[in-house]
Amino acid sequence: MANTSIQKWIVSFLEYLEIEKNRSALTVRNYDFYLQRFIGWTGVKRPEDITLPIVKKFRLQLNRELYNGKPLKKSTQNYHIIALRSFLKYLAKMDIKTLAPEKLELAKVGERSVEFLDGDDLDRLLHAPLKTENKRIIQIRDKAILETLFATGLRVSELVALKRDSVNLKRDEFTVRGKGDKPRIVFLSNHAKHWIGEYLKIRQDIEPYLFVAHDRASKAREDNARPLTSRSVQRLVEKYSKVAGITKKVTPHTMRHSYATDLLQGGADIRSVQSMLGHSSITTTQIYTHVTNQQLRDIHKAFHGRSRDKD
Numbered sequence: 001m002a003n004t005s006i007q008k009w010i011v012s013f014l015e016y017l018e019i020e021k022n023r024s025a026l027t028v029r030n031y032d033f034y035l036q037r038f039i040g041w042t043g044v045k046r047p048e049d050i051t052l053p054i055v056k057k058f059r060l061q062l063n064r065e066l067y068n069g070k071p072l073k074k075s076t077q078n079y080h081i082i083a084l085r086s087f088l089k090y091l092a093k094m095d096i097k098t099l100a101p102e103k104l105e106l107a108k109v110g111e112r113s114v115e116f117l118d119g120d121d122l123d124r125l126l127h128a129p130l131k132t133e134n135k136r137i138i139q140i141r142d143k144a145i146l147e148t149l150f151a152t153g154l155r156v157s158e159l160v161a162l163k164r165d166s167v168n169l170k171r172d173e174f175t176v177r178g179k180g181d182k183p184r185i186v187f188l189s190n191h192a193k194h195w196i197g198e199y200l201k202i203r204q205d206i207e208p209y210l211f212v213a214h215d216r217a218s219k220a221r222e223d224n225a226r227p228l229t230s231r232s233v234q235r236l237v238e239k240y241s242k243v244a245g246i247t248k249k250v251t252p253h254t255m256r257h258s259y260a261t262d263l264l265q266g267g268a269d270i271r272s273v274q275s276m277l278g279h280s281s282i283t284t285t286q287i288y289t290h291v292t293n294q295q296l297r298d299i300h301k302a303f304h305g306r307s308r309d310k311d
Contacts, residue, residue, distance in 0.1 A: 034083035124244035144195035153259035
């Protein structure tokens with residue numbers, strides 16, 4: 001990598017993200033990728049070389065770029081611009097002459113929809129682990145995992161990071177650290193507490209993590225169990241969705257969506273749901289407003305046009 005002025009500032013920016021902003025290693029890596037792509041495609045050498053025409057040229061290239069024969073999604077294109085805008089904000093903070101970050105606008109993207117489970121589908125999924133021929137300890141572990149995902153709305157990375165001593169079953173709540181290492185309180189349902197308790201009763205190992213592997217890969221002795229990975233939890237959720245006869249794709253994030261949807265349908269306000277999900281912005285939580293459609297319909301039927309009914 002050439003030691004140009006722009007590269008020097010990119011390195012400084014990435015270090016700032018890592019140390020002062022406490023961004024994850026993956027976020028730092030992604031920002032580096034997006035910025036290197038910008039530098040490589042545009043050929044800018046110095047911060048002052050970044051202009052609106054240069055950025056426009058970059059956006060046209062992104063829009064015409066093909067990945068596996070398909071154009072880049074607008075959301076993916078926006079990730080590049082978000083990284084560039086953050087870099088420009090950092091340069092402005094350091095009093096470096098460059099393009100004003102507020103001049104960069106994100107492309108409009110279609111409204112996001114979320115997949116969630118409710119009713120019979122959710123019930124069948126939650127009961128699926130007990131209907132398999134797995135070892136009893138795996139049945140109970142997987143039942144506890146599904147109940148915990150639905151009860152708490154945890155991200156899969158947060159779930160696999162749980163330690164035994166961080167979950168006090170005598171209480172209904174515990175603290176997790178989510179994105180940006182931000183702490184938040186999550187709450188256990190009676191079902192989740194019961195099955196976690198049943199699982200811990202039959203554990204023979206001394207592994208500190210709450211959910212561990214119990215297969216051949218974890219070695220013959222139970223005291224050598226290893227923590228589950230995010231990917232292994234993803235696989236088991238997909239497996240049980242098939243056992244439950246659910247045709248659409250189900251992931252741990254589907255359980256998170258189901259958790260948020262259930263709260264809103266039950267009458268929770270969106271600000272509370274934002275806090276319980278650990279979203280830093282209410283905009284992120286607003287993707288769940290689809291669940292209010294039925295409530296709005298009921299309100300419309302109950303209150304609209306009642307005066308005309310008397311005619």
